Amino acid sequence: MSSDLKLKMNHDLKNMRKLINDPTLLLTIIFSLATVTFFVLVPLWNIFLESLRVGKGKFGLENYIESFTSSGNLEVIWNTVLLGTITSAISLIIGFFFAYVSVYIKIKGKRVFDFIAMLPIISPPFVVALSAIMLFGRQGIITNKLLGLKSFEIYGFHGLVLVQVLSFFPIAYMMLVGLLQMIDPSVEEAARSLGASRFKVFMTVTLPLMVPGLANAFLLVFIQSIADYANPFVIGGKFTTIAVKIFQEGVGNYELGVATALSIILLSLSITMFTIQRYYINKKSYVTVTGKVSRDRELIENRKVVIPTAILLILLTSFVIAMYILIPLSSFTEIFGVRNNFTLKHYQEIFRFKNRIAPIIATTNLSLIATFIASIFSMIIAFLIVRKDFPGKTFIEFTTIMALAIPGTIIGIGYAISYNKVYTIPFTEITLIPTLTGTSFIIIMAFVIRSLPVGVRSGMSALNQIDPSIEEASTILGASSRQTFFKITIPMIREAFLSGLIYSFARSMTLVSTVVFLISAKWKLLTPEIMNHIDQGRIGMASAYCTILIIIVSAFMIIVRILMSFTNAKK
Numbered sequence: 214m215s216s217d218l219k220l221k222m223n224h225d226l227k228n229m230r231k232l233i234n235d236p237t238l239l240l241t242i243i244f245s246l247a248t249v250t251f252f253v254l255v256p257l258w259n260i261f262l263e264s265l266r267v268g269k270g271k272f273g274l275e276n277y278i279e280s281f282t283s284s285g286n287l288e289v290i291w292n293t294v295l296l297g298t299i300t301s302a303i304s305l306i307i308g309f310f311f312a313y314v315s316v317y318i319k320i321k322g323k324r325v326f327d328f329i330a331m332l333p334i335i336s337p338p339f340v341v342a343l344s345a346i347m348l349f350g351r352q353g354i355i356t357n358k359l360l361g362l363k364s365f366e367i368y369g370f371h372g373l374v375l376v377q378v379l380s381f382f383p384i385a386y387m388m389l390v391g392l393l394q395m396i397d398p399s400v401e402e403a404a405r406s407l408g409a410s411r412f413k414v415f416m417t418v419t420l421p422l423m424v425p426g427l428a429n430a431f432l433l434v435f436i437q438s439i440a441d442y443a444n445p446f447v448i449g450g451k452f453t454t455i456a457v458k459i460f461q462e463g464v465g466n467y468e469l470g471v472a473t474a475l476s477i478i479l480l481s482l483s484i485t486m487f488t489i490q491r492y493y494i495n496k497k498s499y500v501t502v503t504g505k506v507s508r509d510r511e512l513i514e515n516r517k518v519v520i521p522t523a524i525l526l527i528l529l530t531s532f533v534i535a536m537y538i539l540i541p542l543s544s545f546t547e548i549f550g551v552r553n554n555f556t557l558k559h560y561q562e563i564f565r566f567k568n569r570i571a572p573i574i575a576t577t578n579l580s581l582i583a584t585f586i587a588s589i590f591s592m593i594i595a596f597l598i599v600r601k602d603f604p605g606k607t608f609i610e611f612t613t614i615m616a617l618a619i620p621g622t623i624i625g626i627g628y629a630i631s632y633n634k635v636y637t638i639p640f641t642e643i644t645l646i647p648t649l650t651g652t653s654f655i656i657i658m659a660f661v662i663r664s665l666p667v668g669v670r671s672g673m674s675a676l677n678q679i680d681p682s683i684e685e686a687s688t689i690l691g692a693s694s695r696q697t698f699f700k701i702t703i704p705m706i707r708e709a710f711l712s713g714l715i716y717s718f719a720r721s722m723t724l725v726s727t728v729v730f731l732i733s734a735k736w737k738l739l740t741p742e743i744m745n746h747i748d749q750g751r752i753g754m755a756s757a758y759c760t761i762l763i764i765i766v767s768a769f770m771i772i773v774r775i776l777m778s779f780t781n782a783k784k
Contacts, residue, residue: 256627308385591668
């Protein structure tokens, strides 16, 4: 037996003894493993099995053959890839422009970029699509009222690219602005001191340093684009994507075989992109991009650069803001584009009838519960990954992070298939998991799983910056793992924890693609209710619901940020 193998075995035995001597830690690990298995892997496995099912007790590839031989399905697959590619490319260009201006050019009012970047987070994903219809639809303000165009068609590929770019370019911006800030100015200034112009420095120094970040941003937007269900549903028209097709086949036609086969195809696209991002592109980094800069960056003040940039920035910013302002404005309009007089009837209808306000109450309550669970659970998993060695650690890390690449549509249909039956302990009749379909529990778990990856990554980043000796000292003094985690670890990473609260709540409140498969007569949620009103052409009601949703999320964010400021002041 080699010495390396002996060392590994001794290390594993030592870790096992630690686990046995700490029952709380052991139970936490078992619970975490069970949770990610039951609510991430089991649904995916059942989708895969269902995609192979061609009859009672029979399995085959017929559903995949139909998916790839049917001209309609092939067109849908091609539509999805094309949409993802075009949306990602344009979003990357706009996001990089905003990020470069924010970091390199001296322009007043840069904080407005952060505000714009937050808009897609706190609003439903189809808000931009709804605004695009009001601006460029048959009764649109620009197309009909200003330009007099009666036959202009916003529905389809071009309209979908527009709304997806406006929805997703802030993702690219938020990723790239941080990376640009971390580029040491001395690297660029060294090139300038050798006589290179700013443009040449940008092309030969700045841009090459950003290639890994640009690729990451492209792939992340691509995953978001191909997984998007809401925008294609609202404004896609005859341009159908895989996410919409899955819903049509699974819910509309109840063809689960084809729906699950398409789900696996969509999942394969997402996982491929995720794998490229995680294992290839992340390795393409440069040591000149550091966490600290040696000096302040000299901002560009040349009027020939600043003025045109400012004009373009104002135009883009104004357009984005206008898309979001239209929603509250239309909520106070009787019938948008037909009778544009001021009215409160939409809000009166919502708050007057119990069945109208029920989705707001249900969504808010379930989101609050899910937010608390997701925030605590994500910090626990981050702590286990960063601070502990145990069997299954790699499995938990990969599964939770991989959940980021799983489209919400697939999570939803996976839960609908997996938990519409009773699970018993093998060879017994003892119930292990009851039927969960139509319950609040399955909706909460869907919210938790969709929020978990970001919370885990945030917690891991925070923990990696903290010396583990502080926690070790607590353990030496006799504190248990539970006491150390809640009294030492959580207070040290409270900013990551509170940021996770904001993201989890906003994500849960605005989730669409997952919950459309899970709602029931008892549990009506806000985003599907908005989708129903849009489908019925009731733009005013849909806008009123959207406005209420944005207010609720914004209020929660303000409360958490006040709490963050308060804790920082005490610190």
